[in-house]
Amino acid sequence: MIQVEGLKKTFGTVQALQDVSFTAGDGRITGLLGHNGAGKSTTLRVLSTVIRANEGRALIDGHDCANEPLQVRRSLGVLPHASGLYAHLSGRENIAYYGELHGLRGAELKRSVDEMIERLSLGSVAERRAKGYSQGERLKVGLARALIHRPQTVILDEPTNGLDVNAVRMLRELIRGLRESGRCVLFSSHVMQEVAALCDDIVIISHGRVVVRGTPAEILAKTGAPDLEEAFVRAADGEVAQ
Amino acid sequence: MSAVWTVFRKEVVENLRDRRVILSAFFFGVLLAPVIFGLTTTMVSKRAVANQDKPLKLPVAGADHAPNLVQFLRENGVQVEDVKLTSDQATDSVRSGERDLVLLITDEYGKALQAGESAPLSLVVDTSNSNTSPSADRARQLLGAYAHQMAALRLMVRGINPTVIDPIGVHTLDVATPAGRSLLILGMMTYFCFMSMLVGGFYLAIDTTAGERERHSLEPLLTLPISRSELIVGKMLATATYMSVSLLLTLATFGVVLTFIPLEALGMSANFGPRVVLAIFAIMLTFVPMGAGLMTVVASFTRSNREAQSWLSVVMMLPIAPIMFAVVSGTKPSASLMAVPSLSQHLLATSLMRGDAMPALHVLICVGTTLALGALLVGIAIKLYQREAILG
Numbered sequence: 029m030i031q032v033e034g035l036k037k038t039f040g041t042v043q044a045l046q047d048v049s050f051t052a053g054d055g056r057i058t059g060l061l062g063h064n065g066a067g068k069s070t071t072l073r074v075l076s077t078v079i080r081a082n083e084g085r086a087l088i089d090g091h092d093c094a095n096e097p098l099q100v101r102r103s104l105g106v107l108p109h110a111s112g113l114y115a116h117l118s119g120r121e122n123i124a125y126y127g128e129l130h131g132l133r134g135a136e137l138k139r140s141v142d143e144m145i146e147r148l149s150l151g152s153v154a155e156r157r158a159k160g161y162s163q164g165e166r167l168k169v170g171l172a173r174a175l176i177h178r179p180q181t182v183i184l185d186e187p188t189n190g191l192d193v194n195a196v197r198m199l200r201e202l203i204r205g206l207r208e209s210g211r212c213v214l215f216s217s218h219v220m221q222e223v224a225a226l227c228d229d230i231v232i233i234s235h236g237r238v239v240v241r242g243t244p245a246e247i248l249a250k251t252g253a254p255d256l257e258e259a260f261v262r263a264a265d266g267e268v269a270q
Numbered sequence: 271m272s273a274v275w276t277v278f279r280k281e282v283v284e285n286l287r288d289r290r291v292i293l294s295a296f297f298f299g300v301l302l303a304p305v306i307f308g309l310t311t312t313m314v315s316k317r318a319v320a321n322q323d324k325p326l327k328l329p330v331a332g333a334d335h336a337p338n339l340v341q342f343l344r345e346n347g348v349q350v351e352d353v354k355l356t357s358d359q360a361t362d363s364v365r366s367g368e369r370d371l372v373l374l375i376t377d378e379y380g381k382a383l384q385a386g387e388s389a390p391l392s393l394v395v396d397t398s399n400s401n402t403s404p405s406a407d408r409a410r411q412l413l414g415a416y417a418h419q420m421a422a423l424r425l426m427v428r429g430i431n432p433t434v435i436d437p438i439g440v441h442t443l444d445v446a447t448p449a450g451r452s453l454l455i456l457g458m459m460t461y462f463c464f465m466s467m468l469v470g471g472f473y474l475a476i477d478t479t480a481g482e483r484e485r486h487s488l489e490p491l492l493t494l495p496i497s498r499s500e501l502i503v504g505k506m507l508a509t510a511t512y513m514s515v516s517l518l519l520t521l522a523t524f525g526v527v528l529t530f531i532p533l534e535a536l537g538m539s540a541n542f543g544p545r546v547v548l549a550i551f552a553i554m555l556t557f558v559p560m561g562a563g564l565m566t567v568v569a570s571f572t573r574s575n576r577e578a579q580s581w582l583s584v585v586m587m588l589p590i591a592p593i594m595f596a597v598v599s600g601t602k603p604s605a606s607l608m609a610v611p612s613l614s615q616h617l618l619a620t621s622l623m624r625g626d627a628m629p630a631l632h633v634l635i636c637v638g639t640t641l642a643l644g645a646l647l648v649g650i651a652i653k654l655y656q657r658e659a660i661l662g
Contacts, residue, residue: 076493079658101495108493112486116287117280128276129494157287173490 029054029212030075030181034084037070037236044070045081046236052214052229054180057207059223060216062233063264068216069109071233072185075214076106089180089212102130105179109186111170113161119154119169120145123176130177144172148202164195171202182206184215188222200226220260230256232263239263273496277504282511285474295470295512300519303462304527310458311531326408331355332375339375342416348409357392364394370402371395371409386424459623460616461593463520463554468561468586470516472579474509475565478502479655480578483662492661502566502655506648509562517554521547541625550619553633556640557615561589563647570654573662592616603628608635611643 030052037045045067052058062068073079075086077097085092091099113122123144127137145154148168153161158169167187175182184203188196203226206213217223223230224244231241240250240263253259285291329351333340340350353372355363360372374392382389391413395406422432473481482488492498525547568585572578589612595601596613603617614636621628654660 073489073661076489078489078492078661098495098497101493104493106490106493108486108489110486111490112482114280114284114487115485116284121280121283125276125280126490126494129273129496131495170490 029087029089030058030214031087032071032075032084033086035071035074035081035086036083037074037079037081044236045074048084048233048236048238050231050238050241052181052212052231054212055207055210056228057203057213057215057226058229058231059227060214060231060233061220061223061260061264062216062218064218066218066233066264067236068218068233069185070236072106072108072183072214072216076104076108076183077101102177103180105174105177105182107170107174107182107184107187109189111166111174113158113166113169113173115159116157118157119150119161119165119172122158122169123154123172126173127176132177140176140178141172144176148172148198163191164198167191167195167199171199179211181212182214184213186216186218188217188219220257224256232260234264273500274504274507277496277501278507278511281474281477281505281508285477285508285512288473291473291512294472295466295516296519298466298469298516300466300523303466303520304523307458307462307524308527308531325349326405326412327351328371328373328409329353329355329360329369330373330375331360332377332379335375335377335380339416342419343412346412346415348412360392360394364396367396367399370399370405373409373413458597459524460554460619461590461597462524463517463550463619464557464589464593464612464615465586466520467513467517467554467558468565468589471509471513471562471565472582472586474505474512475562476569476572476575476578476582478505478509478566479570479660480572480575483660484575489661498655499652502652506562506566506651509566510558513558513561514555517558518551521551521554541623546622549622553618553622553636554615556637557589557611557644559644560611560640560647563644563649563651564588566651567647567654570651570660603632605629605631605635608632609639611640614640 030050032051033049035045035048036043048067048071050058060068060071070079074081075088075093077093077100080094085094087093088100089103091103093100113119114125117125120141124137124141127140132140145151148171150165150168150172153165154169158166161169187199191199203213203215207228215226227244229241229243230247232239232247240247240259242250244256247256247259247263248254251259251262253262325347327349328343330340330343331353333350333352343350355372355374357374360369360374363369364372372394374394376390379389379391393406393409393413395409396402397406418435421435425432425435479488482491491501525542525544528542564585565582568581569578572581592610592613593616596616601607601613601617603621607617608614608631614632618628618633618636
């Protein structure tokens with residue numbers, strides 16, 4: 029469960045977030061949609077406690093991102109926009125490192141790592157050094173690393189960028205699987221089709237402001253657009269006041 | 271605290287698998303530095319030995335005019351070479367470097383000697399050629415000794431005690447201990463030790479900020495339920511460990527290399543047993559936190575690996591500058607100098623090698639100031655890691 033109220037963030041003179049408010053519920057997939065530079069990554073970075081907002085409040089499963097970052101991080105799994113692996117460690121070691129930093133030890137750690145390797149069908153790839161991984165393999169290990177502690181809330185920043193069809197499919201299935209098990213999934217994208225294919229709720233953000241939010245049907249109604257793509261264009265270009 | 275251990279272990283393992291790190295950290299310290307050191311030292315000592323043992327070769331023009339003098343020179347181990355040269359030819363051959371020096375004896379010499387006047391001799395030398403100055407010094411000394419002997423004989427013939435021409439008797443007492451003489455050469459060693467220590471932690475210090483950022487692994491790392499302080503402390507501990515291991519390996523290799531260098535032939539002895547090596551290691555170890563902190567702080571301001579590397583190469587000269595200065599100027603240890611990190615370690619290490627006593631106060635000031643500055647730099651590095659700007 030993610031609750032965001034009136035987030036504001038400036039970098040120097042640049043106002044990255046002017047007013048961002050939305051809610052992402054458990055057992056639902058929420059898409060954060062916007063053009064490049066609209067403030068998606070900044071919002072997700074505030075939520076993942078990497079940076080702090082100047083104003084406003086963000087709660088993850090009831091914990092405040094600004095005041096209780098460690099509690100937030102315990103119930104949060106994050107796949108940032110660019111998620112680099114350690115090239116000299118094997119996939120298994122990369123995953124286990126994150127598991128250990130989440131406090132998993134011994135047999136419990138091994139069981140969790142094995143489970144993730146099986147769930148993402150990494151198989152023997154996991155024993156190889158990450159140096160020679162394909163993009164799909166890197167994504168799988170990145171995901172396994174982010175989910176090793178079974179987080180209640182999962183944040184994915186532009187996860188499908190530059191992936192081939194198979195990897196995108198795998199990712200969609202995984203995200204749906206997370207929804208079935210009652211998790212809260214928030215992911216960002218600048219591709220409408222991506223969001224339409226997957227999301228229960230959509231939040232459209234433009235110039236650091238949330239312009240429209242709701243289920244796809246609600247968004248169509250609010251924008252008066254015939255389809256979601258048209259709705260996105262209208263909303264993102266600021267033609268719709270909420 | 272266990273998160274610090276996890277981070278530390280991962281950094282150590284990961285970097286052990288990185289050929290670039292291993293090459294730079296351990297190749298330089300274990301192979302390159304001792305080899306360079308061994309070669310230069312062997313060369314210097316061989317040359318010194320050669321100069322000392324070489325018999326003086328003295329070309330003499332007009333030896334017939336002074337048979338007694340030539341006899342005296344031969345008795346003192348001089349290889350007298352009879353040459354037929356005029357004064358101008360002799361000057362030219364020395365100037366051109368064909369001969370090191372020439373002793374010119376003219377018929378004036380015999381006449382003046384018989385008349386009891388000051389007998390003229392010319393020694394042609396080139397003082398701008400440092401290779402020949404030991405030979406010239408020895409020739410001058412021998413001629414002086416001959417003149418003194420002759421004067422003493424003349425006085426005795428006249429019934430005068432020859433000591434009247436020795437109103438002052440100068441005794442030179444050489445206090446250079448054998449180990450002390452090898453100091454200049456061994457001074458070079460602390461320089462190599464600092465170098466290998468810093469090179470050992472070079473890549474790890476960069477990796478802590480610029481490296482993780484460039485690989486895009488920093489942001490996911492910061493979303494884990496550990497504090498940034500734990501993260502950077504674990505990383506800096508790994509950096510410090512690599513620095514310490516690199517230093518220890520370098521010192522150990524020096525210990526082995528020094529047994530093969532003919533320092534004894536120079537009348538030098540290297541005080542470099544296992545106990546001295548360990549003591550030097552302990553002294554130098556106090557510099558590790560400062561080095562690790564300094565490198566991490568500088569690297570955290572850079573945007574990329576490449577930029578970090580060029581900045582750190584400059585930073586690495588910083589601790590080495592005072593040592594260069596000390597080696598060249600022959601600085602002696604003092605309490606105030608012990609407040610200068612790197613210089614103080616150098617001075618204490620050379621004292622250990624020389625076998626000198628180290629005042630407890632010196633050790634205390636050295637360890638105290640270096641560790642305090644180290645703690646300060648580590649603190650700054652931790653503080654800088656909290657900034658949002660480290661995400662780049």
